[in-house]
Amino acid sequence: MSRVGRNIHVSVDRLRQLAHRDARPRKIKADAGTCPKCDSHFSADEMQRNLRVCTACGHHFPVSARERLEQLGAPGGYEEMWPDLRAADPLQFTDLKPYTERIAEAEKATGMSEAIVCADLEVRHAPAVAAVMDFAFMGGSMGAVVGEKFARACDRAAQRGVPLIVVAASGGARMQEGTLALMQMAKTVIALDSLAAAQVPVIVVLAHPTTGGVWASFASLGDVTYAEPGALIAFSGPRVIEETTREVLPADFGRAERQLENGQVDAVVDRRLLAERIGRVLHILRRPDDDGPTSTQAPALQWAQGGAQWMGDAVQALPRKVMDRIRPGSPDGEDAG
Ligand SMILES: [Zn+2]
Structure with a gap:
């Protein structure tokens, strides 16, 4: 007191x-x-x-590639592949500083060895292979290692017979690798083509920003293409175009919502709903042999993937009312189960 x-x-x-x-x-x-x-x-x-x-x-x-994998799968629920592939410097390129120095800085800042992380993972219990880009590593630019890892991810998805999930976030080709970087556009497109031949679907998520050589190659070739709200999706950014054409562009130029209107993306999906949405698509796209003829998933796609026998079984299992409608000349549907 x-x-x-x-x-x-x-x-x-x-x-x-x-x-x-x-x-x-x-x-x-x-x-x-x-x-x-x-x-x-x-x-x-x-x-x-x-x-x-x-x-x-x-x-x-922005989300780092590894955090993105955790968001899509479960924390720690993915297995990273080829983490040791590192960029060489075949052109011995120097701009304001040597390329090797830039790589070392990016490695130190991000704890990653390149601008893409590939992994086996499960999204809502559906298996997939993922190739996720990280904008923090030299602007998510695509050099020879990004192209190589992407192509390997495609091979892996084809080999496992599971869909490929691609999350793009990139400023484009890596100028420090010159033509070698531009060649990755062709390489990644060819890799995706082999996936199409293997009937393996590709789900692409376009994060902010997806531009340049990445948008002009694999990022625009998904079977299902989602974009995050507000993401810039364009070959050239609005500033570059305005400076070149001396014309003022609309405020929403190249933004995900505008690209949805233009038909470039299938849906703009909030990140908090993304895993759920992708998981649902993965389940729909499951192959007939994944869970046998009792599966009720995606009849149309099962059929397209050679599940004709399965389709026959599925039709037999349809309710009597539906059978009545699809069987010509059998109004009573006597055989229907
Ligand atoms: Zn806010």
């Missing part, structure tokens, strides 16, 4: 200063958890829990 009578020496100026400071809105210094659209701030935990989507305005933050 002796504290009650104690003098506290605080100057009036200091008190005024404090009052003034409290009246001002407290501005948190912008960092990786600050939404660039609405200034909402999230802790690292919140960001992870919200799959790096702003809960206030829906802005989609």
Whole structure:
């Protein structure tokens, strides 16, 4: 109780200063958890829990390739392949700094060896092979290693007979590898072509941004193509086009929503719904031999993939009312089960 009578020496100026400071809105210094659209701030935990989507305005933050795999599968529920493939520097390229130095910096900053991570994983219990790009590694640019890993992922999907999931996030071909980088466009397209021959479906997710040589090759060739809200999907970014053509482009130029209107993507899907959506598609696309003739998944596709026998069995199992309608000349449907 002796504290009650104690003098506290605080100057009036200091008190005024404090009052003034409290009246001002407290501005948190912008960092990786600050939404660039609405200034909402999230802790690292919140960001992870919200799959790096702003809960206030829906802005989609960038996601690293490994975190993306965890979001699609389960935490730790994927097996990374070919993590040791590293870029060579055949042109001994130097711009403002040597290419080798840029790679070393990117490796240090991201903990990755390249701009793509490939893995076997299960999305909602459906097996798949995934090739996920990471924009943080040299702008997600495609050099020889990205092309090689992508092609290997295609081979693996064909070999396993499971769909390939591609998540694109890239500024395009890697200029430090010159023509060798451009050649990866042809290489990845040929790899996808062999998947088509093997009747293995490809699901592509276009994250922000998907541009240049990646959009002009494998990213635009999915059987099912999803885009994340607000993602820029274009060959050239709006700034480059405006500078070249000296024309002002619409504000939504190349954005996912506009590309949906243009028919370039099948759906714009919020990241928080993405795993569910992909999982559903994977289950629909399952092959007849995955779970035998009792499967009720995707009759049309089962048929297309050579499941004619299975289709016959499935038709037999249809309810009597449906059988009545599809069997010509048997109004009573006597045989129908
Ligand atoms: Zn926001």
